[in-house]
Amino acid sequence: MLVGLLVAVAITLSEASIQKVSINGSTICGDRYISGVTVQLWEEDTFDPDDLLEEGITAKTNGTFSVSGVTEETTLIEPYALFIHNCDVKNAEKCVRSTRFPIDRKYINGPVYEMSLVQLKTRQGEDKETCREKK
Ligand SMILES: *[C@@H]1O[C@H](CO)[C@@H](O)[C@H](O)[C@H]1NC(C)=O
Numbered sequence: 392m393l394v395g396l397l398v399a400v401a402i403t404l405s406e407a408s409i410q411k412v413s414i415n416g417s418t419i420c421g422d423r424y425i426s427g428v429t430v431q432l433w434e435e436d437t438f439d440p441d442d443l444l445e446e447g448i449t450a451k452t453n454g455t456f457s458v459s460g461v462t463e464e465t466t467l468i469e470p471y472a473l474f475i476h477n478c479d480v481k482n483a484e485k486c487v488r489s490t491r492f493p494i495d496r497k498y499i500n501g502p503v504y505e506m507s508l509v510q511l512k513t514r515q516g517e518d519k520e521t522c523r524e525k526k
């Protein structure tokens with residue numbers, strides 16, 4: 392029984408595989424580029440908190456980003472991109488939005504997911520706005 396368990400664990404460990412996802416593009420807010428946006432690559436876990444794989448910041452002049460994340464898992468990961476920004480918030484000094492985009496599994500160990508122009512003004516899918524309280 393115990394031996395069987397150990398064998399099962401050993402097999403599971405040996406089957407963990409490297410999974411890599413890369414995304415790039417430019418963030419825009421309405422009709423202008425938006426820089427200083429935090430771009431995070433996450434992996435969704437059903438039973439545990441999600442794992443942050445990597446993060447980057449969009450470039451000053453043109454909102455360009457290029458982020459790659461790697462993880463080692465036994466099952467196929469469910470990656471997504473999270474953009475943390477203040478495009479179209481109630482109060483740019485106090486509020487941030489996090490906008491989530493799914494990443495298709497074909498990009499795992501596949502081509503770069505070229506997101507091109509990422510419009511952050513549009514509230515699409517999961518989008519959260521949080522504001523700090525006034526002191
Ligand atoms: C994104 O990556 C692809 C493939 O490496 C590259 O051809 C393209 O120029 C990159 N785009 C940006 C905006 O970095």
Ligand SMILES: *[C@@H]1O[C@H](CO)[C@@H](O)[C@H](O)[C@H]1NC(C)=O
Binds near residue numbers: 450451452453454455
């Ligand atoms: C965007 O800006 C970055 C750094 O400011 C630069 O390296 C990159 O070449 C620019 N990309 C385009 C498409 O202008």
